[in-house]
Amino acid sequence: MAVVGRFAPSPTGRMHAGNIYAALLSWLIVRSQKGSIVLRIEDLDRERSRPAYANQIMRDFESLGLTWDRGPFFQHNRDEVYRAALERLSSQARVYPCFCTRADLRAASAPHVGERFVYAGTCRNISPDEAERRSKLHSPSWRICVPDKTYRVNDMIQGTFGQNLATECGDFVLRRADGSFAYQLAVVADDFEQGVTCVVRGCDLLSSTPQQRYLQDLLGFERPSYAHIPLLADSSGRRLSKRNRDASFDELIGRYRTPEGIIGHIAHIAGILKTDEPASPDEVLALFDLDRWRQQLGKRHGLAQLEWCEDPVWKAATATGRSKPTEG
Known part of the structure; x- marks a missing residue:
């Protein structure tokens, strides 16, 4: 059976590091099985959901290189x-x-x-x-x-x-x-x-x-x-959410300069990349193996939670002239 995965964001605010991490892992796990991706906007909560947020989420996905094959589908009309x-x-x-x-x-x-x-x-x-x-x-x-x-x-x-x-x-x-x-x-x-x-x-x-x-x-x-x-959590152990302004999409772009900078940093925190440097989703995919990643998680971090962290000496680089990322 052909593998079909999905992105399923809720349009209740701008994307943050936790959303991007979950989307990246979903994309990697499905694409590593030669699968396709469905985009579904989960807007059951009609009081908090906003069309403007849905549009922004799709633009953010596209800017990060996290592509989908079908959709978007919306829950509000189903x-x-x-x-x-x-x-x-x-x-x-x-x-x-x-x-x-x-x-x-x-x-x-x-x-x-x-x-x-x-x-x-x-x-x-x-x-x-x-x-x-x-x-x-x-x-x-x-x-x-x-x-x-x-x-x-x-x-x-x-x-x-x-x-x-x-x-x-x-x-x-x-x-x-x-x-x-x-x-x-x-x-x-x-x-x-x-x-x-x-x-x-x-x-x-x-x-x-x-x-x-x-x-x-x-x-x-x-x-x-x-x-x-595993969940991506802050230093206090609380799951990243829209309350974590330092992990918002705008803050991430300001710190890491490029979409590749964001993807590379999150892939590094997740233990997929050895070094914290810019990488596209395709470059991360070339190094991703689900079984090996799960084993590494169990040894290094555990399967329940990863800590979101900022490296104070991290220097954002441009996508040009950089070396290829290496496996974690």
């Missing part, structure tokens, strides 16, 4: 696809209304991995009459009943990961109370319709994979392969 998937799921498993507030969920649920909670099933057995009465007061979200079953994934980076949906996740949301479709449902439908066979993303989403496996099986979709890469 409600009919998600609605059809929800109807199919409702015919395969029990989907029910949930009236719990966030405070209710925290009070009734048990802590899970990270900041997640295991849903206690509070609304699972309310009667149809009671559900109708509550629906007149406020709109419910919609959850799917999960089986007491462990779903496993053989991840290309993290190895084997398993999760019992009943005890480690609980019934999860497919559609929110505001009418928007949940991430788990949307990405499963999108990956299938867009032919994605290889999903590369941060390891903070590894615990979402068993839920997506469950939905894929109910919908009869082929299962993609997964590669959950």
Whole structure:
């Protein structure tokens, strides 16, 4: 089967080092398998998403040399696809209304991995009459009943990961109370319709994979392969985000002068390049081997997190007249 990967940025702000790192690794892992790339703009969050950010993200990708083959596809105009998937799921498993507030969920649920909670099933057995009465007061979200079953994934980076949906996740949301479709449902439908066979993303989403496996099986979709890469974090251990202004795209260009300077620095931090010097994505790809990179991560850094750092003596160079990058 031909390998198809994807870029899936959210247009809620300008790109930063964490976004670029994730996109670069996705591009490398897919291109090293002679695969193609789909660009999907994940704008489910319509309050925070902005068309201007989506346009800027695409220009940033192009300037960095991170090319794609199909797209862009946008989630905001795919409600009919998600609605059809929800109807199919409702015919395969029990989907029910949930009236719990966030405070209710925290009070009734048990802590899970990270900041997640295991849903206690509070609304699972309310009667149809009671559900109708509550629906007149406020709109419910919609959850799917999960089986007491462990779903496993053989991840290309993290190895084997398993999760019992009943005890480690609980019934999860497919559609929110505001009418928007949940991430788990949307990405499963999108990956299938867009032919994605290889999903590369941060390891903070590894615990979402068993839920997506469950939905894929109910919908009869082929299962993609997964590669959950270590997160890029600041010196305090917090994941890089738009709050890290020193890692914003504009700051990176100001410091490293060229797109090749940014790519080379990130590839060096990731352990792909031996030296911290400018490199194009194609030059990094020529030195990239997934198995070797994973082994190096395990020995040097670990598979969960990499630290974003600035070298105070790093001197930006131009793309001309420089030596070829060397393998890390």
